[in-house]
Amino acid sequence: MANTASRGQLRIDGVPVGKEIKGFQYRYGKSKSIILIAATDAPLLPFQLKKIAKRAALGLAQTGATSNTGSGDIILAFSTGNKIPRGFSTSFLEIRSVNDFWITPLYKATVEATQEAIINALTSAHTITGRDGNTAFGLPLDQVKKIMKKYQRFGENHLG
Amino acid sequence: MDSKKRLELMGKIPVAFPRGQKNSITDVIGVKVGHLTINKDLKDRSGEKIFIRTGLTAIIPYDMKEEKRLFAACFLFRSKNEITGYEVIDDFCYLNSPVVISNSYNIGKVYNAILSFGFSLNRTEIWPPVVVGVNDSYLNDINKFSLDESQVLQALLDSSSGYIEEGSVGIGIGLRAFSWKGGIGTSSRILSLDNRRFSLGTLVAANHGNKANLEMENPNQNIAPSQRMNGSLAIILATDIPLAPYQIKLIVTSLVAGLPSKNILENPEDPITCFLFSTANTMSLENEGPLVFNYSFVNDCAVERIVRAGTEAIKEAILRSLLLSTSVQGRLGRKAEAIPEKEFREIQKQF
Numbered sequence: 001m002a003n004t005a006s007r008g009q010l011r012i013d014g015v016p017v018g019k020e021i022k023g024f025q026y027r028y029g030k031s032k033s034i035i036l037i038a039a040t041d042a043p044l045l046p047f048q049l050k051k052i053a054k055r056a057a058l059g060l061a062q063t064g065a066t067s068n069t070g071s072g073d074i075i076l077a078f079s080t081g082n083k084i085p086r087g088f089s090t091s092f093l094e095i096r097s098v099n100d101f102w103i104t105p106l107y108k109a110t111v112e113a114t115q116e117a118i119i120n121a122l123t124s125a126h127t128i129t130g131r132d133g134n135t136a137f138g139l140p141l142d143q144v145k146k147i148m149k150k151y152q153r154f155g156e157n158h159l160g
Numbered sequence: 161m162d163s164k165k166r167l168e169l170m171g172k173i174p175v176a177f178p179r180g181q182k183n184s185i186t187d188v189i190g191v192k193v194g195h196l197t198i199n200k201d202l203k204d205r206s207g208e209k210i211f212i213r214t215g216l217t218a219i220i221p222y223d224m225k226e227e228k229r230l231f232a233a234c235f236l237f238r239s240k241n242e243i244t245g246y247e248v249i250d251d252f253c254y255l256n257s258p259v260v261i262s263n264s265y266n267i268g269k270v271y272n273a274i275l276s277f278g279f280s281l282n283r284t285e286i287w288p289p290v291v292v293g294v295n296d297s298y299l300n301d302i303n304k305f306s307l308d309e310s311q312v313l314q315a316l317l318d319s320s321s322g323y324i325e326e327g328s329v330g331i332g333i334g335l336r337a338f339s340w341k342g343g344i345g346t347s348s349r350i351l352s353l354d355n356r357r358f359s360l361g362t363l364v365a366a367n368h369g370n371k372a373n374l375e376m377e378n379p380n381q382n383i384a385p386s387q388r389m390n391g392s393l394a395i396i397l398a399t400d401i402p403l404a405p406y407q408i409k410l411i412v413t414s415l416v417a418g419l420p421s422k423n424i425l426e427n428p429e430d431p432i433t434c435f436l437f438s439t440a441n442t443m444s445l446e447n448e449g450p451l452v453f454n455y456s457f458v459n460d461c462a463v464e465r466i467v468r469a470g471t472e473a474i475k476e477a478i479l480r481s482l483l484l485s486t487s488v489q490g491r492l493g494r495k496a497e498a499i500p501e502k503e504f505r506e507i508q509k510q511f
Contacts, residue, residue, distance in 0.1 A: 047253050047406065091459050091462065097452065099452065
């Protein structure tokens with residue numbers, strides 16, 4: 001759930017899209033928050049999930065966001081890889097967890113998927129006008145395509 | 161106090177959980193302890209007497225010929241704790257080294273010796289070395305002597321799983337607690353979980369609770385910096401209960417909170433280090449280990465009993481460190497006296 005950072009900060013794949021976009025004047029507001037949820041079926045222990053949550057913040061940073069003051073950024077990571085029965089019916093639990101030595105692909109995937117999810121939230125949202133005539137503009141996809149091309153990020157087959 | 165009296169007082173320490181066979185951290189199978197005690201009077205070049213009252217106490221968590229890691233966690237209460245490897249253990253939750261208590265100035269020597277210990281066993285990894293530093297400069301001429309790396313290595317190799325010496329031994333030789341002679345103490349407890357027997361053992365280096373000036377009657381009187389005696393309490397625990405890293409963190413924090421107030425309040429500057437490792441689950445390092453490890457962890461409902469048993473063992477170990485320490489004379493004509501019976505009973509009341 002993306003509701004954070006100022007437009008000028010937006011980067012997609014390193015391209016300063018926010019700076020390049022023309023028009024769509026908006027009334028400046030404070031940044032609010034972003035909620036990032038990372039789910040995985042990889043069996044992980046709590047300390048490993050904390051590290052996954054930290055990596056989600058790196059994905060957020062790749063979109064240009066800097067967790068500005070007042071932005072309440074909440075990150076949650078959970079794993080469905082271990083099922084813990086409710087209550088204390090058993091004295092011992094059999095738990096599996098990925099060896100830390102081999103965990104890096106999960107970190108990479110977290111950063112990549114987080115960045116992409118935030119961009120997906122922006123590219124899927126359309127313009128809405130709310131109270132006091134405040135308008136939040138949907139990302140102008142035609143402009144974004146041109147900007148990405150200008151920075152030679154995409155071949156023809158990427159954005160259609 | 162004679163040894164008979166000591167035994168009698170030790171017998172009076174109340175127990176809710178049964179003690180292990182040796183009442184020692186070595187009741188946890190695989191755990192070994194080694195002491196190196198340096199108690200020497202030397203002379204420097206100008207003929208001035210030097211008092212060496214230092215050493216080390218090493219805890220070997222498992223047969224380190226095997227390449228594996230254990231789950232561990234450490235809680236540092238107050239600042240000024242000296243410990244190497246802390247950040248790695250906090251982040252990755254594993255122990256892959258002996259835990260050695262030495263004086264602050266010998267941390268580097270001991271660190272190197274732990275690495276040599278690993279090389280001598282042909283391990284591919286013995287990292288991060290864990291060395292806990294304590295200040296024994298009340299009695300020891302800390303500026304005039306440092307341990308020899310080969311001595312440290314020998315102490316690690318000579319460590320044993322039998323009964324261990326307590327009191328003014330190892331790093332305990334130069335320590336002072338509650339303004340009496342402090343040192344090393346150990347104790348253990350047995351817990352039954354689901355009809356399985358487990359051990360929980362602790363070893364402490366008691367160097368805390370020293371008043372700035374024993375004769376100081378007026379509490380508002382200025383304390384000269386030289387009279388300030390900063391101490392510390394180091395608590396190492398071992399168990400074969402299968403604990404998850406987050407449970408270990410919870411337990412070490414709770415154990416410090418459960419210390420008698422005398423330990424916490426007597427000198428509010430004394431840092432407390434509480435370190436716990438579990439030998440039950442191991443992370444094999446062969447070929448970097450498998451993709452996924454299978455663990456067994458105790459259910460959270462057992463944590464409360466583990467904390468109670470641990471608190472009891474720590475209290476007993478601290479009392480034993482006082483009871484079993486013999487008087488030691490040190491630098492500047494100082495002497496740390498073995499605690500007399502009356503004073504011991506006073507302290508015990510608060511435990």
